[in-house]
Amino acid sequence: MEEEQFAQYVRRYSDTIYRVAFHSCKNAADSQDIVQNVLLKLYREQKEFESEEHVRRWVIRVAVNESKKLLCSAWFRKSVPLEEYAQTLELEEPEESTLFLSVMSLPKKYRVPVYLYYYEEYSVREISSLLHTKESTVATCLERARKKLRAALCPEQKEQTGE
Amino acid sequence: MLETELFQKTFSKLRASPDTGKELDFMTNTKRQPKKFILRKLVIAAAVSVLAAATALGANAATGGELFGTVVTYLRSWTENGATVDLYETEIDGEKVYVAVDSGAEVEANESGVTVYMKDEDGAAAYLKGEAEVTTYITDEGGTHEASSQPE
Numbered sequence: 001m002e003e004e005q006f007a008q009y010v011r012r013y014s015d016t017i018y019r020v021a022f023h024s025c026k027n028a029a030d031s032q033d034i035v036q037n038v039l040l041k042l043y044r045e046q047k048e049f050e051s052e053e054h055v056r057r058w059v060i061r062v063a064v065n066e067s068k069k070l071l072c073s074a075w076f077r078k079s080v081p082l083e084e085y086a087q088t089l090e091l092e093e094p095e096e097s098t099l100f101l102s103v104m105s106l107p108k109k110y111r112v113p114v115y116l117y118y119y120e121e122y123s124v125r126e127i128s129s130l131l132h133t134k135e136s137t138v139a140t141c142l143e144r145a146r147k148k149l150r151a152a153l154c155p156e157q158k159e160q161t162g163e
Numbered sequence: 164m165l166e167t168e169l170f171q172k173t174f175s176k177l178r179a180s181p182d183t184g185k186e187l188d189f190m191t192n193t194k195r196q197p198k199k200f201i202l203r204k205l206v207i208a209a210a211v212s213v214l215a216a217a218t219a220l221g222a223n224a225a226t227g228g229e230l231f232g233t234v235v236t237y238l239r240s241w242t243e244n245g246a247t248v249d250l251y252e253t254e255i256d257g258e259k260v261y262v263a264v265d266s267g268a269e270v271e272a273n274e275s276g277v278t279v280y281m282k283d284e285d286g287a288a289a290y291l292k293g294e295a296e297v298t299t300y301i302t303d304e305g306g307t308h309e310a311s312s313q314p315e
Binding site for chain 1: 169172176178179180
């Protein structure tokens with residue numbers, strides 16, 4: 001791959017890969033390792049990509065796979081508590097901090113679909129393709145995640161509806 | 164209803180290290196530094212999957228380290244940027260240490276650290292996990308002498 005092209009990809013996709021990885025492993029150091037791993041794989045990738053969107057989907061898919069591999073390996077690090085890490089993000093509003101911690105407290109199988117849906121704005125169909133899972137599974141994960149997040153973000157509403 | 168805008172505003176703050184580009188530049192451009200020994204804690208794509216596989220594979224016979232009482236175990240090799248890299252595992256002060264070296268280099272270990280014997284000055288080694296004092300020697304027609312540069 002051309003150096004300049006690769007440098008562009010690094011600038012364009014590092015944060016995306018980091019976010020996908022972080023939603024999976026909730027650990028800054030491991031997420032950074034995954035960023036490097038994915039970008040190195042991209043550098044070595046022989047095939048021609050059809051479009052920018054093709055590259056984006058490729059890096060997301062590989063990031064998901066690399067995250068799964070890491071979680072299966074014995075290569076774990078001590079992680080900084082999430083509350084502590086959240087403070088380094090300079091979240092301006094209290095609701096941002098609440099949302100961040102609430103999303104991170106979701107079960108792992110919900111976090112990546114939630115990220116892909118709300119941040120990357122992929123459809124359920126596209127997410128199911130990226131994660132190699134059924135559309136109904138993605139839809140269920142999103143619905144359950146929304147309920148949990150609603151309860152965390154609007155506890156007064158939960159009280160009023162008596163849930 | 165979860166607001167997309169709030170979600171995007173919040174998670175846009177989650178960013179990769181600003182040094183990502185520099186570290187990748189090193190990994191993709193630096194196969195060997197002439198007359199310079201580079202020792203860094205690298206996390207390379209191949210190494211992560213290699214280690215995951217190595218724990219399942221088990222070890223081969225120890226090489227060399229038994230002379231100093233510390234077992235050094237060859238795990239496996241892979242090819243990267245046209246060069247073959249050998250991966251060794253040892254244990255120092257109860258901690259596992261993994262060292263990747265140019266294929267053909269010899270690795271020994273004792274309680275004070277790891278010693279790598281390279282074939283030429285352009286050789287490279289990196290430890291992937293664990294902390295250890297690493298000393299490198301070059302063995303060429305002039306004999307065996309310590310590598311000319313200090314590890315980074």
